[in-house]
Amino acid sequence: MAVHAVIPARLHAVHKAYGTVQALAGIDLELRPGRLLALLGPNGAGKTTAIALLLGLQAADSGAVELFGRNPRDIAARRQVGVMLQAAEVQDTLKVRELLELTRSYYPAPRSIADCVAMARLDGLMERRYGKLSGGQQRRVQFALAVCGNPKLLFLDEPTTGLDIEARQAMWKAIRMLVTDGCAVLLTTHYLEEAEALADRVAVIDKGHLIVEGSVQEIRARVSQRRIRCTTSLPADVIAAWPQVREVRLEGEQASGWKLEIIVDAAEPVVRRLLADDALLMELEVQRAGLADAFLALTRNEDAAMPAMKEVA
Numbered sequence: 001m002a003v004h005a006v007i008p009a010r011l012h013a014v015h016k017a018y019g020t021v022q023a024l025a026g027i028d029l030e031l032r033p034g035r036l037l038a039l040l041g042p043n044g045a046g047k048t049t050a051i052a053l054l055l056g057l058q059a060a061d062s063g064a065v066e067l068f069g070r071n072p073r074d075i076a077a078r079r080q081v082g083v084m085l086q087a088a089e090v091q092d093t094l095k096v097r098e099l100l101e102l103t104r105s106y107y108p109a110p111r112s113i114a115d116c117v118a119m120a121r122l123d124g125l126m127e128r129r130y131g132k133l134s135g136g137q138q139r140r141v142q143f144a145l146a147v148c149g150n151p152k153l154l155f156l157d158e159p160t161t162g163l164d165i166e167a168r169q170a171m172w173k174a175i176r177m178l179v180t181d182g183c184a185v186l187l188t189t190h191y192l193e194e195a196e197a198l199a200d201r202v203a204v205i206d207k208g209h210l211i212v213e214g215s216v217q218e219i220r221a222r223v224s225q226r227r228i229r230c231t232t233s234l235p236a237d238v239i240a241a242w243p244q245v246r247e248v249r250l251e252g253e254q255a256s257g258w259k260l261e262i263i264v265d266a267a268e269p270v271v272r273r274l275l276a277d278d279a280l281l282m283e284l285e286v287q288r289a290g291l292a293d294a295f296l297a298l299t300r301n302e303d304a305a306m307p308a309m310k311e312v313a
């Protein structure tokens with residue numbers, strides 16, 4: 001007999017407007033156990049609104065919003081969820097240990113304190129008052145509070161903002177561990193390398209529309225752009241005027257010429273012309289566009305991107 005696992009979170013054909021602002025305009029999203037979905041989009045795209053609906057903090061105007069197959073306000077559904085929002089309301093007079101113990105008490109089968117300390121690297125912070133911690137330390141405590149209930153579904157809204165490189169890497173490791181253990185994760189981030197490092201799937205939204213959804217590789221493949229790096233004696237504005245060239249960025253100046261990054265629609269004609277026009281061309285490198293380039297291309301021109309929506313359904 002086939003067993004149908006309950007989908008941890010689902011938005012189907014969801015609309016949400018604030019007055020005349022259409023924050024979500026018919027969005028479909030699904031979170032799966034053991035998978036991390038990165039929700040990307042420029043400021044005001046509707047990411048926080050999507051999370052607020054799934055947490056039952058806001059109601060949709062139309063469409064279906066489900067948490068473990070139930071209404072997001074249902075207490076049994078909410079007990080399976082951990083949340084780290086951008087604006088965290090934490091009682092800042094409490095010590096970290098007290099906050100952890102209090103939050104764990106809301107959940108039926110919480111994670112051990114020792115595990116939380118290890119995952120969020122809270123050694124040495126447990127007896128400190130939350131309000132006296134640095135921004136990065138507070139972020140780590142918020143992560144511990146989000147995971148201490150042993151959630152099956154985790155919302156991470158820009159979790160690594162303000163963390164140093166080491167703390168960010170440690171949080172990535174903990175997030176990967178949670179996903180391996182079967183947790184469904186929704187991550188929003190403006191760090192594209194974070195989505196590239198962690199996500200099984202990426203959904204890009206803009207102005208309340210889902211523009212594209214797929215694996216990191218699929219999204220990169222949607223954009224045929226290539227990135228050429230070289231050191232050349234040709235001025236950037238000359239290259240910028242060539243056909244196939246979308247953008248030229250000056251990365252540095254050297255005795256031998258300018259170090260440029262050239263974003264192109266097709267690499268071969270541009271490389272041929274660089275070699276023909278500059279006998280002293282050096283350090284030539286051609287790369288596929290990264291997720292960041294794809295993201296910018298997809299969100300830069302909504303008209304160009306919209307047809308992709310149809311393929312998402």
Ligand SMILES: Nc1ncnc2c1ncn2[C@@H]1O[C@H](COP(=O)(O)OP(=O)(O)OP(=O)(O)O)[C@@H](O)[C@H]1O
Nearest residue numbers: 018021022023041042043044045046047048049050
């Ligand atoms: N409470 C509200 N009242 C009025 N408008 C709102 C409210 N919340 C959000 N909006 C508007 O809805 C749109 C979507 O906002 P939302 O916060 O979901 O975007 P976001 O993708 O999370 O942006 P950011 O990356 O800046 O956090 C924006 O135009 C925003 O101004």
